[in-house]
Amino acid sequence: MEGIYAIWQRDIIKFFRDRARLIGSFAMPFMFLILFGSGMSGAMSSMIGGSNAAGPLADFDFVEFMFPGIIGMTVFNTAIFSALSVVQDKEFGYMREILVSPMSRTTIAIGKVLGGSTIAVIQGLMMLIFVPFIGVSISFMMVIKLIPVMFLVAFAISSIGLLIASSLKTSQGFQMVVQILIFPMLFLSGALFPLNGMPAWMDFIVKINPLTYSVDMFKKIILQPDQMAPALREAMGLDLSVFNHVITFSQEILVVVAISAVFVVLATLKFSRSEG
Numbered sequence: 018m019e020g021i022y023a024i025w026q027r028d029i030i031k032f033f034r035d036r037a038r039l040i041g042s043f044a045m046p047f048m049f050l051i052l053f054g055s056g057m058s059g060a061m062s063s064m065i066g067g068s069n070a071a072g073p074l075a076d077f078d079f080v081e082f083m084f085p086g087i088i089g090m091t092v093f094n095t096a097i098f099s100a101l102s103v104v105q106d107k108e109f110g111y112m113r114e115i116l117v118s119p120m121s122r123t124t125i126a127i128g129k130v131l132g133g134s135t136i137a138v139i140q141g142l143m144m145l146i147f148v149p150f151i152g153v154s155i156s157f158m159m160v161i162k163l164i165p166v167m168f169l170v171a172f173a174i175s176s177i178g179l180l181i182a183s184s185l186k187t188s189q190g191f192q193m194v195v196q197i198l199i200f201p202m203l204f205l206s207g208a209l210f211p212l213n214g215m216p217a218w219m220d221f222i223v224k225i226n227p228l229t230y231s232v233d234m235f236k237k238i239i240l241q242p243d244q245m246a247p248a249l250r251e252a253m254g255l256d257l258s259v260f261n262h263v264i265t266f267s268q269e270i271l272v273v274v275a276i277s278a279v280f281v282v283l284a285t286l287k288f289s290r291s292e293g
Contacts, residue, residue, distance in 0.1 A: 020120035024128025025135065028102065032136045042095065042140050046087045049209070050080065050147055080151050085235035086208025088163075089170070092141040093203060093228060096171040097195055099133025100178030103288075104191045122289040129288075130175045130281060137171035138164060155239065162238050169273050170231040176280035183287040206232045207257075224259050227276045230269040233257045237266050 032038065106115070115125055142164070148155050178195070185191045203209075205219065206228035215223065223229050233255075236242065242255040250256060257264050264272075 020124040021128040021131065024115075024120075024125055025132040028099065028129070028132030029135060031102070032139070042091065042143065043146075045094075046091055046144055046147070049090070050083065050087055050151060078152070081153050081240070082211075083209060084147075084151060084153050085239045086206070086232055087147075088141050088144050088167070088239075089206070089208050089228065089232045089235050090203055091144050092137045092167050092171050093174050093199060093231075095140045096133050096137035096174035097178035097181075097199055098192075099136055099175055100129070100182035101188060101191055103129060103179060103182040104185055104188050107186060108188065123285050126179060126285045126288040127281075130172060130179055130284065133175035133178065134168055134171040137175065138167045141167045141171075153239070159238055163235070166234050166238065166270075169270070169277065170234070173227065173231075173273055173277040173280060176277060176284045180280060180284040180287055183284065183290075202226050202228045205229070207236075208232045212257075227273065229257070230264070230272045233264070234266060234269050234273075 142160070145155060145160070181194055181198075182191055185194065205212075205223050205226050207223070208228070212220075212223055212229075236255060240255065242250045245255070257269075
């Protein structure tokens with residue numbers, strides 16, 4: 018436990034000392050929310066509710082719809098890119114010093130995943146600073162529910178990042194692979210657009226995408242679709258179904274837990290066999 022704590026603490030301290038990274042973490046969410054969200058709000062409202070939308074469909078707010086996805090995007094990017102430090106430690110030789118310490122490689126791997134998960138949760142919570150400016154209503158209980166869900170999602174994505182980092186030797190290679198992987202997963206997760214009317218082959222990818230279930234959990238906590246009119250909920254694509262079965266929040270938790278378990282085992286095994 019001391020070894021895990023030491024690795025976790027090192028990553029947390031590095032995060033808070035890196036002011037450029039801290040400030041830069043707001044750049045992309047700000048761009049999507051303020052520029053992309055506000056600019057596309059009228060167009061998306063027309064597409065979903067029609068130009069003369071009335072009734073429940075008139076209540077559609079694209080910026081509000083995007084906000085859970087923005088939190089998800091922040092958590093995903095932070096969690097998976099946290100594994101970049103593993104590759105950088107290899108390049109600068111620091112990883113060799115860690116590997117010759119009494120700590121086991123499993124301890125190092127778990128410490129790295131926990132560190133990346135914690136940083137991702139912190140950055141995800143920092144996105145709540147936008148709440149007063151976009152008209153989204155967030156209660157204290159929503160935040161309490163968000164924290165463990167964000168940590169669970171971040172843990173799964175950090176494990177995927179560590180698995181990738183353990184297989185690569187350069188920072189450039191890691192960033193290229195992650196960008197190719199994360200952007201299709203993000204755009205096919207429902208984070209930025211409703212997932213209605215997709216071709217069958219793309220709908221299949223959506224259903225096997227782990228980010229889909231993660232984003233949907235954030236939406237259920239923040240948007241509370243159970244309190245919406247059925248027509249609006251359906252138009253916004255908030256009734257996620259697989260094999261004609263609507264997925265519940267608890268079932269999504271089980272899916273993400275299973276993904277976390279699989280990838281943390283694979284990442285730990287791969288890291289244990291990798292060379293510093």
